[in-house]
Amino acid sequence: MFPDMNRVVASIILIVFGLGAAWPGFSAPAVNVSVALSTNRLFAGETAMLQVSAQVAPEYQSVSDQLFSWNIDLMNTSGAVAGIQMAGLQKPGSDHDVLTSGNGTAEESNLRGIFDTFLQTPGAGKDRPILLLSVPVVGKNPGRALLYVQAGSAAAGLMEDFLVATLDDGASLGGGDYSLARVELEVVAPVPPVTDVRSTLSFLTSQDRSHLALRYPTMAGKRYFVEFAEQLDPPVVWLPALDAPDNSGAVLITNVGGQRYYRIQIRD
Numbered sequence: 723m724f725p726d727m728n729r730v731v732a733s734i735i736l737i738v739f740g741l742g743a744a745w746p747g748f749s750a751p752a753v754n755v756s757v758a759l760s761t762n763r764l765f766a767g768e769t770a771m772l773q774v775s776a777q778v779a780p781e782y783q784s785v786s787d788q789l790f791s792w793n794i795d796l797m798n799t800s801g802a803v804a805g806i807q808m809a810g811l812q813k814p815g816s817d818h819d820v821l822t823s824g825n826g827t828a829e830e831s832n833l834r835g836i837f838d839t840f841l842q843t844p845g846a847g848k849d850r851p852i853l854l855l856s857v858p859v860v861g862k863n864p865g866r867a868l869l870y871v872q873a874g875s876a877a878a879g880l881m882e883d884f885l886v887a888t889l890d891d892g893a894s895l896g897g898g899d900y901s902l903a904r905v906e907l908e909v910v911a912p913v914p915p916v917t918d919v920r921s922t923l924s925f926l927t928s929q930d931r932s933h934l935a936l937r938y939p940t941m942a943g944k945r946y947f948v949e950f951a952e953q954l955d956p957p958v959v960w961l962p963a964l965d966a967p968d969n970s971g972a973v974l975i976t977n978v979g980g981q982r983y984y985r986i987q988i989r990d
Contacts, residue, residue: 751897752782753789753884755871756851757905760962764861766912769807769959772796772859774871774903775851778886782895787887789847791822792854793837793874794883794898801831803865803909807858808833810959815852817841833857835874858959861909870904925984932977938986940971947987948973954983 753776760771774794778786798806811825816838826836836855840846859869873883886895926935940946945967949960963975963984 750779750781751884751899752779752786752886752895753777753792753847753898754779755794755898755900755903757869757871757903759859759869759905759907762906763908763910764804766861766863766909769858769860769961770907771856771961772806772869772905773856774854776854776884776898777847777851778895779899782886783848785888785890786848786895787889788843788845789840789852789884790887791837791839791885792883793835794854795872795874796826796833796836796855796857797870797872798831798867799869800865800867802863803861804867804869804907805831805860805862806833806869807860807957807959809957810858811836811855812857813838813855815840815843815846816854817843837874858961859907860957860959861907864909864911867907867909868904869907871900872903873898873900927977934975934977935972936975936984937972940969943990945969945989946971947989948975948984949987950982950984952980952982960985 755774755776758773758775762770764770774796776789776792778789796806798804808825808828811833813823813825813836816823817840819839819841823838824835826833838854840852843852846852882896884896884898888895924937926937927933936948938946946969947967948963950963951958951960964973967989
């Protein structure tokens with residue numbers, strides 16, 4: 723169902739020009755923002771997935787319709803330790819309208835002015851958190867980097883970091899609480915290459931091609947990590963195919979569609 727056009731037009735006016743009265747009786751930020759990493763510790767050269775989510779604050783949920791738009795900066799305190807892979811950024815639930823969305827602008831180690839809308843997602847972010855974006859982060863050199871989110875600063879014309887559509891079209895809610903929107907990543911030196919150890923990866927697909935069986939020889943004292951990449955053009959981003967190392971020598975992976983390349987990482 724398409725959103726009410728009067729609300730859309732009014733909301734666009736609010737975004738671009740910053741018009742509209744604030745909801746009476748409320749002053750705290752209307753949206754809680756959170757950040758999570760798939761792992762907080764990487765070897766140099768490995769990749770983790772960072773996710774940013776948002777939800778209407780509990781005190782505003784009774785008067786809110788949905789999260790309407792968002793505009794944030796993704797900050798990285800140490801580009802020498804970790805790098806945000808802008809090419810891999812995804813905004814799975816957003817509208818991706820070319821007029822009201824953008825994947826940000828790289829500025830040193832940061833990504834500024836990532837913005838989008840949720841016109842096609844009724845109830846977005848009201849009763850449960852909604853994913854704003856996910857992006858790979860690669861470990862570069864040993865050290866620690868703080869990754870955090872703040873109000874967007876580079877999207878021209880956007881007056882609010884968050885805009886919440888309310889049940890009363892004449893009022894607006896905005897602003898984000900970023901107290902939980904930070905996470906620390908530790909990068910450690912890569913494991914020295916393992917000598918005299920070889921592992922050949924073989925595979926079989928199920929008859930309906932819904933699953934892929936991977937097999938590889940193992941030896942005691944080693945850990946085996948199954949990883950995948952969606953393309954092999956530089957820079958290649960290898961991601962974990964499983965939540966933990968698998969030393970059994972045989973794993974079953976669900977086919978999610980599309981083309982993937984697999985490899986085995988062997989560590990002590």
